[in-house]
Amino acid sequence: xxxxxxxxxxxxxxxxxGVIGVIARRxxxxxxxxxxxxxxxxxxxxxxxxxxxxSMDPQxxxxxxxxxxxxxxxxFLSVIILLYRSKKSLxxxxxxxxxxxxx
Amino acid sequence: MTDTSLLVWIILAPLIGSILNAGFYFYHVKRRxxxxxxxxxxxxxxxLIAFLITLNLFLSMLDNEVTYRQELxxxxxxxxxxxSMAFLGDKLAIFMSMFVTFVGWLIHIYAIGYMTKDEGFGKxxxxxxxxxxxxxxxxxxxxxxxxxxxxxxxxxxxxxxxAFYYTDKDNVLAGNKAFIANRVxxxxxxxxVVTLFFALGGVDLSFSSLESNISNASTALLxxxxxxxxxxxxxxxxxxxxxVWLPDAMAGPTPISALxxxxxxxxxxxxxxxxxxxxxxGIENIGIFIAYIGAFSALFAAIIATRQQDVKKILAxxxxxxxxxxxxxxxxxxxxxxxxxxxxxxxxxxMLFMGAGGMIIALHHEQNIFKMAQHRVQLPIIGxxxxxxxxxxxxxxxxxxxxxxxxxxxxxxxxGEYLIWAIGVFTAFLTAYYxxxxxxxxxxxxxxxxxxxxxxxxxxxxxxxxxAIGAVGAGFLNLPSTLGGEHMVDTWLMxxxxxxxxxxxxxxxxxxxxxxxxxxxxxxxxxxxYANFDVYNPEDEKGLIANKFYVDEIYNVLFxxxxxxxxxxxxxxxxxxIIDGFIMNSCNQFINIGKKVAxxxxxxxxxxxxxxxxxxxxxxxxLYISLGL
Numbered sequence: 001x002x003x004x005x006x007x008x009x010x011x012x013x014x015x016x017x018g019v020i021g022v023i024a025r026r027x028x029x030x031x032x033x034x035x036x037x038x039x040x041x042x043x044x045x046x047x048x049x050x051x052x053x054x055s056m057d058p059q060x061x062x063x064x065x066x067x068x069x070x071x072x073x074x075x076f077l078s079v080i081i082l083l084y085r086s087k088k089s090l091x092x093x094x095x096x097x098x099x100x101x102x103x
Numbered sequence: 104m105t106d107t108s109l110l111v112w113i114i115l116a117p118l119i120g121s122i123l124n125a126g127f128y129f130y131h132v133k134r135r136x137x138x139x140x141x142x143x144x145x146x147x148x149x150x151l152i153a154f155l156i157t158l159n160l161f162l163s164m165l166d167n168e169v170t171y172r173q174e175l176x177x178x179x180x181x182x183x184x185x186x187s188m189a190f191l192g193d194k195l196a197i198f199m200s201m202f203v204t205f206v207g208w209l210i211h212i213y214a215i216g217y218m219t220k221d222e223g224f225g226k227x228x229x230x231x232x233x234x235x236x237x238x239x240x241x242x243x244x245x246x247x248x249x250x251x252x253x254x255x256x257x258x259x260x261x262x263x264x265x266a267f268y269y270t271d272k273d274n275v276l277a278g279n280k281a282f283i284a285n286r287v288x289x290x291x292x293x294x295x296v297v298t299l300f301f302a303l304g305g306v307d308l309s310f311s312s313l314e315s316n317i318s319n320a321s322t323a324l325l326x327x328x329x330x331x332x333x334x335x336x337x338x339x340x341x342x343x344x345x346x347v348w349l350p351d352a353m354a355g356p357t358p359i360s361a362l363x364x365x366x367x368x369x370x371x372x373x374x375x376x377x378x379x380x381x382x383x384x385g386i387e388n389i390g391i392f393i394a395y396i397g398a399f400s401a402l403f404a405a406i407i408a409t410r411q412q413d414v415k416k417i418l419a420x421x422x423x424x425x426x427x428x429x430x431x432x433x434x435x436x437x438x439x440x441x442x443x444x445x446x447x448x449x450x451x452x453x454m455l456f457m458g459a460g461g462m463i464i465a466l467h468h469e470q471n472i473f474k475m476a477q478h479r480v481q482l483p484i485i486g487x488x489x490x491x492x493x494x495x496x497x498x499x500x501x502x503x504x505x506x507x508x509x510x511x512x513x514x515x516x517x518x519g520e521y522l523i524w525a526i527g528v529f530t531a532f533l534t535a536y537y538x539x540x541x542x543x544x545x546x547x548x549x550x551x552x553x554x555x556x557x558x559x560x561x562x563x564x565x566x567x568x569x570x571a572i573g574a575v576g577a578g579f580l581n582l583p584s585t586l587g588g589e590h591m592v593d594t595w596l597m598x599x600x601x602x603x604x605x606x607x608x609x610x611x612x613x614x615x616x617x618x619x620x621x622x623x624x625x626x627x628x629x630x631x632x633y634a635n636f637d638v639y640n641p642e643d644e645k646g647l648i649a650n651k652f653y654v655d656e657i658y659n660v661l662f663x664x665x666x667x668x669x670x671x672x673x674x675x676x677x678x679x680x681i682i683d684g685f686i687m688n689s690c691n692q693f694i695n696i697g698k699k700v701a702x703x704x705x706x707x708x709x710x711x712x713x714x715x716x717x718x719x720x721x722x723x724x725x726l727y728i729s730l731g732l
Contacts (some may be wrong), residue, residue, distance in 0.1 A: 019712075
């Protein structure tokens with residue numbers, strides 16, 4: 001049986017790749033995918049816990065996360081389309097003009 | 104029938120008149136016009152009431168020795184400072200308020216004729232009554248603090264009245280000048296009262312208790328207090344060096360000049376020194392100091408007056424000069440002689456101002472004596488009364504000015520102050536000279552136009568005639584024993600510890616003859632020079648004397664310009680550069696810090712995520728270490 005530590009290690013790697021993707025990439029689609037990666041990293045960890053401790057609670061949270069991620073994806077994709085229409089770009093640095101103050 | 108409670112009504116009568124007139128004037132301005140008769144009646148009846156009450160008190164005082172004192176309420180009672188709103192009607196106060204109310208009343212009547220058809224008629228009478236009320240508060244005050252109320256009151260009213268024609272900038276400036284010069288003096292007075300309070304410690308501040316406690320105080324503090332109080336008198340009574348406001352005060356309507364110069368305001372200083380006689384008699388040398396200030400003021404003003412061309416300014420300088428005589432008297436301790444001169448001066452100076460005012464109206468507000476002479480009009484009553492006034496002030500017997508001035512000169516001679524005596528005699532010569540110079544130019548010097556002009560207003564002529572009687576006859580009230588008199592004023596006022604004149608009759612005769620001769624000489628010189636003067640070719644206005652010794656200019660440089668420079672230095676350098684620099688600089692520092700902080704908030708989501716990550720990592724590391732996991 002694969003140990004808990006190995007699962008935890010894989011989910012940490014997934015999460016970290018997601019974090020780095022959010023911070024380092026400028027393409028908003030890649031950022032979105034990185035966020036999904038972070039969520040999946042957490043999901044994997046939760047499911048591992050559920051299996052090891054024979055508890056359904058982490059699984060419930062996982063289902064919650066997946067459904068919220070789906071809802072988020074719907075909103076996120078529509079927002080991206082709107083932003084793209086107004087700016088003709090997927091570069092997040094351009095979207096800093098959404099701030100209240102002058103830039 | 105006399106009752107002590109009448110005392111306060113002497114003050115309340117004109118005060119109520121002032122309030123009523125002010126109320127009616129508001130109605131007059133806001134709603135519908137009120138006839139001048141209403142204002143005139145209120146304005147003249149209230150001083151008459153004050154005069155009648157004073158007369159009543161005076162007559163009952165003649166019969167039996169009484170001192171009226173009326174305490175209304177306690178005004179201030181803080182630990183050992185106790186000031187009550189009380190009024191004192193002793194001989195000095197009643198003597199003073201007798202002619203303040205009487206001459207004041209006559210000037211009020213005169214003002215009806217003078218101010219007629221003026222827009223601010225009601226306002227004028229409101230101020231005028233307030234002026235009289237303030238003066239009466241000053242005279243009847245029972246303690247220095249109440250005296251100060253009146254003292255400030257006359258200062259305020261003089262400001263209001265000198266700047267009465269407020270649409271003219273010069274008048275307003277003259278009003279300001281009077282107010283500010285007086286404020287300097289008032290500051291001295293106030294400090295004097297405070298010093299007196301500290302010198303005496305916790306006593307009731309009324310004059311009687313001050314007098315009985317005066318010996319407990321330290322001499323140094325008393326001397327300081329006496330000097331500071333006298334600074335106040337310098338301001339009010341226009342003595343060197345605070346006299347500059349008085350000639351400029353001629354900007355107001357003539358009745359005001361008459362009131363300021365005859366019955367109120369300028370005599371306040373003399374009265375105050377007499378009131379504090381117990382203080383001044385206890386201080387060494389201050390009497391001599393006061394007398395010398397008076398003597399030099401008298402001389403200085405008389406010299407300036409010889410070259411002035413404005414009829415009212417000549418009279419103003421003569422007032423300053425006569426006040427100098429009064430201060431010689433009170434400085435040397437001859438309070439009754441000083442006050443007697445205040446009395447006679449009130450009559451003839453009020454009359455001279457009224458006469459000058461009558462001529463000024465007749466000549467459409469021309470005040471230059473040479474131009475007035477060019478358009479001479481025949482004003483018989485004014486002409487005669489003016490001559491009486493000029494003779495009286497010049498000191499020709501038996502007119503009143505002779506007796507009062509001579510008493511002062513005799514006093515100076517007796518005290519051994521021969522320099523003061525000599526200055527006084529020389530000033531008498533100058534007085535006769537410049538007064539007759541004015542008279543000859545105005546009434547005698549030949550000119551081409553002499554119009555017949557009869558001024559009909561009885562309100563102007565009747566007060567003049569009454570005052571003429573006073574100017575001629577007031578001297579007999581204090582006829583010296585040398586001339587078979589009884590020193591009535593001296594005897595009556597003896598409670599003020601006045602020093603008496605004791606000298607041989609021969610000396611007294613010689614002194615009298617000297618002063619009469621000197622006055623006659625002055626008249627003779629004036630006659631020679633001005634009786635046939637060509638008024639179409641007036642004197643030029645050049646030279647030191649005609650320019651009043653440039654004192655105004657010196658003051659301008661010394662106080663006004665230097666203060667302006669100092670202020671602009673403080674504004675430009677200290678305020679703008681140092682203080683503003685400091686404040687603005689610290690502001691800028693905060694702005695710079697803010698800008699640096701703002702750089703973090705750059706709306707870049709990925710940066711925010713990075714910060715969040717860093718922050719969370721820090722929290723986890725902290726938890727890891729602190730919880731020992």
